[in-house]
Amino acid sequence: xxxxxxxxxxxxxxxxxxxxxxxxxxxxxxxxxxxxxxxxxxxxxxxxxxxxxxxxxxxxxxxxxxxxxxxxxxxxxxxxxxxxxxxxxxxxxxxxxxxxxxxxxxxxxxxxxxxxxxxxxxxxxxxxxxxxxxxxxxxxxxxxxxxxxxxxxxxxxxxxxxxxxxxxxxxxxxxxxxxxxxxxxxxxxxxxxxxxxxxxxxxxxxxxxxxxxxxxxxxxxxxxxxxxxxxxxxxxxxxxxxxxxxxxxxxxxxxxxxxxxxxxxxxxxxxxxxxxxxxxxxxxxxxxxxxxxxxxxxxxxxxxxxxxxxxxxxxxxxxxxxxxxxxxxxxxxxxxxxxxx
Amino acid sequence: xxxxxxxxxxxxxxxxxxxxxxxxxxxxxxxxxxxxxxxxxxxxxxxxxxxxxxxxxxxxxxxxxxxxxxxxxxxxxxxxxxxxxxxxxxxxxxxxxxxxxxxxxxxxxxxxxxxxxxxxxxxxxxxxxxxxxxxxxxxxxxxxxxxxxxxxxxxxxxxxxxxxxxxxxxxxxxxxxxxxxxxxxxxxxxxxxxxxxxxxxxxxxxxxxxxxxxxxxxxx
Numbered sequence: 001x002x003x004x005x006x007x008x009x010x011x012x013x014x015x016x017x018x019x020x021x022x023x024x025x026x027x028x029x030x031x032x033x034x035x036x037x038x039x040x041x042x043x044x045x046x047x048x049x050x051x052x053x054x055x056x057x058x059x060x061x062x063x064x065x066x067x068x069x070x071x072x073x074x075x076x077x078x079x080x081x082x083x084x085x086x087x088x089x090x091x092x093x094x095x096x097x098x099x100x101x102x103x104x105x106x107x108x109x110x111x112x113x114x115x116x117x118x119x120x121x122x123x124x125x126x127x128x129x130x131x132x133x134x135x136x137x138x139x140x141x142x143x144x145x146x147x148x149x150x151x152x153x154x155x156x157x158x159x160x161x162x163x164x165x166x167x168x169x170x171x172x173x174x175x176x177x178x179x180x181x182x183x184x185x186x187x188x189x190x191x192x193x194x195x196x197x198x199x200x201x202x203x204x205x206x207x208x209x210x211x212x213x214x215x216x217x218x219x220x221x222x223x224x225x226x227x228x229x230x231x232x233x234x235x236x237x238x239x240x241x242x243x244x245x246x247x248x249x250x251x252x253x254x255x256x257x258x259x260x261x262x263x264x265x266x267x268x269x270x271x272x273x274x275x276x277x278x279x280x281x282x283x284x285x286x287x288x289x290x291x292x293x294x295x296x297x298x299x300x301x302x303x304x305x306x307x308x309x310x311x312x313x314x315x316x317x318x319x320x321x322x323x324x325x326x327x328x329x330x331x332x333x334x335x336x337x338x339x340x341x
Numbered sequence: 342x343x344x345x346x347x348x349x350x351x352x353x354x355x356x357x358x359x360x361x362x363x364x365x366x367x368x369x370x371x372x373x374x375x376x377x378x379x380x381x382x383x384x385x386x387x388x389x390x391x392x393x394x395x396x397x398x399x400x401x402x403x404x405x406x407x408x409x410x411x412x413x414x415x416x417x418x419x420x421x422x423x424x425x426x427x428x429x430x431x432x433x434x435x436x437x438x439x440x441x442x443x444x445x446x447x448x449x450x451x452x453x454x455x456x457x458x459x460x461x462x463x464x465x466x467x468x469x470x471x472x473x474x475x476x477x478x479x480x481x482x483x484x485x486x487x488x489x490x491x492x493x494x495x496x497x498x499x500x501x502x503x504x505x506x507x508x509x510x511x512x513x514x515x516x517x518x519x520x521x522x523x524x525x526x527x528x529x530x531x532x533x534x535x536x537x538x539x540x541x542x543x544x545x546x547x548x549x550x551x552x553x554x555x556x557x558x559x560x561x
Contacts, residue, residue, distance in 0.1 A: 001420045001422075003398075003399040003418060003419070003420050004399060004419065004420050005399050005400075005419065006402065006419030006420070006463065006465050008466065008468075027463070030461050030462060031443060031461065034443075034461050034463070035442045035443065035461075037420075038441060038442065049419075049420075049463075051463070051466050054466070077455065100443070101444075101530060101531025101532075102456060102509070102527070102528055102531045103449050103455075103456040103457055103458045103531045104443050104458055104461065104531060106452075106455040106456060106457055107452075107457055107461065107462060238530065239530035239531060240444055240445075240446075240530070240531055
């Protein structure tokens, strides 16, 4: 790494002020940022690194008024072994436990997992070799290059200096699909956002957070999604690997098609620039499967096909479409089966 | 201490580690400006010197690390990782750097009782944290069975990844003195051995666990 100034922020206000100045980046667990600095991928090397871990009171797991609340600095290992999370949101614990490796989970945080930058190899290429769209450059190299791990739901358009750009790198965060399926709400220093509105694509950004705005709390409301939520990931290795695809299915809230029954939430990560909500599959299940016992193999298959609606594979990532279909079918069938005990 | 046929002394790993721990500097002997080499009497003087003479450069910071039970006051550049500080400032070369991206586990140390990847932690963020390194494991009689079993079961070939594996194993055994094989494999799942010795590790640790349970601490 090249030299930078380092601030151990003592409060959220201090961190926010430091980050509003140009050339500053925030670091929590360091799992994402330190690798990026070592690879020197940023067009401008940051002058200041602001440490958020020194801010007291952002590392907690508590269950209040029926809602599960997690501080943004809670480490993934703490979430994975917390009895509170294990009881009220087992899928979140499972997702946290499948992220990276045991030692890395001890330092990396839930906030960092949500805010991490994409793993696209053009974006991450050593010494900023590819001036890609996501860095404010003119084009996305994955469109014509090697896109085997890239989006199957098209690129995300965003405003960059000089015009409109698109990026087809995926959001490969481990926890994002689970939190979206559980209808989590994310609190920042200035507002409260639904989890599915939190993710956005911009120049060197994966979230809607503005300069100086910090994620402070993740709240999972008592709508029933957390209890029924399930998590499944597909990756080449069990450990030290990002998911190729991860998905989460949950039931809760109010079903618009059959009153009194819970509705379905399906969120897929690793297939689109932001976590992808499979609306067509949710709709199909809301209409045809008000309760989990209504799930038939045919319906599970149809839901998998519906989840790929609107998908368009590039040259080398068509396998992801089959993965979506298969994993959704498997997960739904596992939900319909009576619990083995 | 053994000697080679040529007469050179051959220190065991434990002796080397003890020597490294004894030589660990507790505070900088001479405080010098890294840019102009001017000698300063204190960290405050160095900071003032930086503000006056090198206002565009990144000033070093003072940090006190608790390494292997000893408090070490250091003056370091803020961009150094814990791995680099252990090696360059404290002379502890046990934690190894392989991928330098948090993906291989060779640099594992134990921070506040948890395994941690020292290549992925900034040393300037470790003020007051307690850090244990492989040198501590090498000199403690309690952990002799673990090292012996690693040798006996050949759970290493080139040995570069071994310190990281041993620290991950120690962190597991500190928390859970009688792990199952599955728990061992899970705890070691963040370490990579390119030589391909993975199946031996759980065997070696299981054997070490049974020897340690009998209270055996000295190499038989």
